[in-house]
Amino acid sequence: MNEYHKTAELIVQSKRVVAFTGAGISAESGIPTFRDPGGLWDQFDPDEVGTTGGLLTTAVRKPDLIRRFLLQSVEIFERAKVNPGHQGLKQLEELGFLKTVITQNIDNLHQEAGSSNVIExxxxxxxxxxxxxxxxxxxxxxxLLARAKAILEKEEDFEIAKLxxxxxxxxxxxxxxxxxxVMFGEPVQQLPEAFAEAENCDLMLVLGTTGLVYPAAAVPYQAYENNACIIEINPTDNYYHSISKAHISAPAGIAMPKLIDALKDLL
Ligand SMILES: [Zn+2]
Known part of the structure; x- marks a missing residue:
């Protein structure tokens, strides 16, 4: 029995499945993570553009740097489309298993895929x-993206106030x-809701997250402490490996369609 069939059986046996997603599933849609070489974060310093204070200071001192950072970001979000990982989670909801997606991502792609209960x-x-x-x-x-782009493309008369x-x-x-x-250093949102989901689920799928960004990274541990079965779907080993009952070593966009197929074989 491979990991897909093992995971499908665990899902069928469970009553309340929750997914916890991170930057990896967005990266598959073309939104770079901090760790991607050659990406946005190789060109821009998170201290200058990743915090509210940094952003305001940089806006005054280096307005063109902010302009270029935001223009690149706008173009990334314009290109980013829902991928089979997002779609697979929506299908898992339609099949009656998945109740909630808890995501660390800010890109709205789970909602665009049709997931109806998303904690951000x-x-x-x-x-x-x-x-x-x-x-x-x-x-x-x-x-919003089109209007932002129109402002940011006008290099000559760009003013931060226009944004x-x-x-x-x-x-x-x-x-x-x-x-x-939530910028770096700001409090996270909906954490009580996320922990309540972690306490109430009996199976948590952890997709595309390495478990480095706290306090959100504690959510799967909370589920594990409450006897939920943890399934890790990630191309690389990560911090949740030791608490996971199954590990699918693949990106979400590859893994989810196969997992849905394995599930349908059981239904
Ligand atoms: Zn108001």
């Missing part, structure tokens, strides 16, 4: 959050909004 511990880039009252408002991704026009004023209090993402 690092927020969502395509949602505005009022800095005054905290209320959130989903944004039109395609429109603030991209986000709407809060409809409740007229406060200024910011993207609803």
């Amino acid at each position: 511990v690092h927020g969502n880039l395509f949602r505005a959050r009022c800095m005054n009252c905290g209320r959130k408002k989903p944004l039109n991704k395609v429109e 603030t026009e991209l986000l709407p004023r809060c409809p409740y209090c007229q406060g200024v909004s910011r993207p609803d993402v």
Whole structure:
């Protein structure tokens, strides 16, 4: 019995499956991780563009660096499409097994694939959050990226202030909004919900995450402590190897279609 059939049997025997996903599944859609050589993070220093303070300081001192960083980011998100890993998780939900996706990604791709219950511990880039009252408002991704690109491509008369026009004023209090993402050093979101899912599930699929970014990385351990079966789907060994009952050594986009096939054989 191979790892796919073993995993499929474990899923069929379980009552509540939750997935925990990380940068690896987004990387398969073309969104680079910090560890990818030659990617965005080889060209830009996370200290300069990855924190709110760094971003503000860099915006004043090196506006063109911010412009180039944001333009490259916009182009990456425009190109990034849902991949078979995201689609497989949606299918697992349709088959009645998967209840929730807990993701560390901010790219909205699980929702675009059709997953209906997504917990985003690092927020969502395509949602505005009022800095005054905290209320959130989903944004039109395609429109937002197109408008951002139009501003960022005008190298000659680029001003950082123009980017603030991209986000709407809060409809409740007229406060200024910011993207609803967790920057380095900021508290994560929905952590109690993520831990509640970890406590209530009896099987957790861990996909495309190496388990380095805390506190989110503690979620699978919480599930394990509560006697959930942990399945690791990752092309490389990672920190969850010792707590995993099965290990599928493949990217999510390769593994999920095979796992769905193995599951359908059992149904
Ligand atoms: Zn507000």
